[in-house]
Amino acid sequence: MNWDDTTDGAAAERLVDTAADREDQAVEAALRPKDLGEFIGQEKVREQLDLVLRAARARGATADHVLLSGAPGLGKTTLSMIIAAEMGAPIRITSGPAIQHAGDLAAILSSLQEGEVLFLDEIHRMSRPAEEMLYMAMEDFRVDVIVGKGPGATAIPLELPPFTLVGATTRAGLLPPPLRDRFGFTAHMEFYEPRELQRVVHRSAALLDVEIDPSGAAEIAGRSRGTPRIANRLLRRVRDYAQVKADGLITEDIAAAALAVYEVDERGLDRLDRGVLEALLKLFGGGPVGLSTLAVAVGEERETVEEVAEPFLVREGLLARTPRGRVATPAAWNHLGLTPPQRPATGNGQQDLFGA
Ligand SMILES: Nc1ncnc2c1ncn2[C@@H]1O[C@H](COP(=O)(O)OP(=O)(O)OP(=O)(O)O)[C@@H](O)[C@H]1O
Numbered sequence: 001m002n003w004d005d006t007t008d009g010a011a012a013e014r015l016v017d018t019a020a021d022r023e024d025q026a027v028e029a030a031l032r033p034k035d036l037g038e039f040i041g042q043e044k045v046r047e048q049l050d051l052v053l054r055a056a057r058a059r060g061a062t063a064d065h066v067l068l069s070g071a072p073g074l075g076k077t078t079l080s081m082i083i084a085a086e087m088g089a090p091i092r093i094t095s096g097p098a099i100q101h102a103g104d105l106a107a108i109l110s111s112l113q114e115g116e117v118l119f120l121d122e123i124h125r126m127s128r129p130a131e132e133m134l135y136m137a138m139e140d141f142r143v144d145v146i147v148g149k150g151p152g153a154t155a156i157p158l159e160l161p162p163f164t165l166v167g168a169t170t171r172a173g174l175l176p177p178p179l180r181d182r183f184g185f186t187a188h189m190e191f192y193e194p195r196e197l198q199r200v201v202h203r204s205a206a207l208l209d210v211e212i213d214p215s216g217a218a219e220i221a222g223r224s225r226g227t228p229r230i231a232n233r234l235l236r237r238v239r240d241y242a243q244v245k246a247d248g249l250i251t252e253d254i255a256a257a258a259l260a261v262y263e264v265d266e267r268g269l270d271r272l273d274r275g276v277l278e279a280l281l282k283l284f285g286g287g288p289v290g291l292s293t294l295a296v297a298v299g300e301e302r303e304t305v306e307e308v309a310e311p312f313l314v315r316e317g318l319l320a321r322t323p324r325g326r327v328a329t330p331a332a333w334n335h336l337g338l339t340p341p342q343r344p345a346t347g348n349g350q351q352d353l354f355g356a
C-alpha cells in the first residue's frame with residue numbers, strides 16, 4: 001500500500017480501478033498488442049487510423065498528428081506505440097506534467113529524428129507556455145528558442161525535422177481549441193463490448209500461459225467495466241485462484257468464485273459501488289438524497305463517492321444525479337435483488353417515505 005496516495009483506503013485498493021498500479025505497469029508491456037491487426041475492438045478508430053497511416057506510408061511522408069482521447073485503460077498508450085511500429089519509426093515518450101517549462105519541450109523537440117513519433121501523454125496537463133510552443137512546432141515544424149531575459153531577449157528560430165505528435169488525453173474537453181485543431185486526426189476511444197473484452201482475456205491468457213475456457217473468459221469480461229486494463233487485472237487474480245483452489249483451468253465457475261472473493265460482482269461493481277447503492281436503496285428508499293448524506297451513510301468522503309463510485313454507477317444506468325439529490329433507477333433495485341417501495345403515482349417519493 002502506498003501511503004503517499006491521496007485517495008483514501010477504499011478507493012486506493014480497488015481491483016476495478018481504471019488507473020494502472022505498479023503490477024499493471026509491469027505486465028502491461030508484455031500484453032500490449034504490437035500492431036493494428038492485433039488490436040482488438042475499436043473498429044472505427046482502427047479503420048480510420050489504418051487509412052491515415054497507410055496513406056502516409058504510400059506518400060513516403062510522416063503521418064499527421066494524432067490525438068487519442070478516452071477513459072483510462074482503453075488503449076491510448078498501446079495505440080501510440082502501434083502508430084510508431086506501423087510507421088517503422090522510433091517513439092519518444094513523455095507527458096504533460098513532465099514538461100514544466102517551454103525549454104523542456106524545446107529540448108525534446110530539437111532532438112527528434114525525422115519521422116519520429118513523439119507521444120505526449122496527458123497532454124491536457126501541459127503548461128501554457130509549452131502549449132504555445134507546441135502550436136508552432138506542430139504546424140510549421142519550427143520553434144523559437146528564447147535566449148536571454150528582459151528587453152535584450154531574442155528569439156532564435158529553430159527548424160525541426162517533420163515528426164508525428166501523438167497526444168493522449170482522458171479529458172479532451174480540457175484541451176484548448178487551437179491545440180485540438182492542430183491534430184489531423186482525432187480518435188475517440190469507446191468502452192469495449194463484453195465480447196471484445198472476452199477476446200482480450202483470451203489473448204492475454206495465451207500470453208501469460210494461463211488455461212481458460214470461453215465461459216471463463218466471458219465471466220471475466222462481463223465484470224471488467226468495458227476496460228481492457230481491468231480485464232487483464234481480473235484475469236491475473238482469477239488465475240491465482242484457479243492455481244490455488246483448482247487445477248489451474250479457468251472456467252465460468254472458477255472465475256465467478258474467484259471474483260466473489262475479491263468482491264467484484266457480475267456487473268463489475270465492487271464493495272464501494274455496492275455500498276453506495278445499498279445505502280441509497282435501503283436507508284433512503286432509493287432517494288433523492290444529498291451527496292453528503294449518502295457519503296456519511298457509507299462512511300466515505302464526499303469526493304470518493306462522487307468521483308470514484310458514481311461515474312460507473314451513472315454509466316451503468318443504476319444511479320442518476322438530479323438537482324434534488326441522488327436517485328436510484330429501477331435497474332439498481334433489480335441488480336441488488338430488492339423491491340422498490342410502493343409509491344402513489346403522483347406523490348413525491350421522499351416526502352412519502354418520511355411522512356412529511
Ligand atoms: N484493443 C486492445 N486489445 C488488447 N489489449 C488492449 C487493448 N487496449 C488496451 N489493451 C490492454 O490494456 C492495457 C491498458 O492499455 P493502455 O495502457 O494502452 O491504456 P491507456 O488508455 O493508455 O490508459 P491510461 O489513460 O491510464 O494511460 C494494456 O496492457 C493493453 O495490453
Ligand SMILES: [Mg+2]
Nearest residue numbers: 076077078121
Ligand atoms: Mg496510457
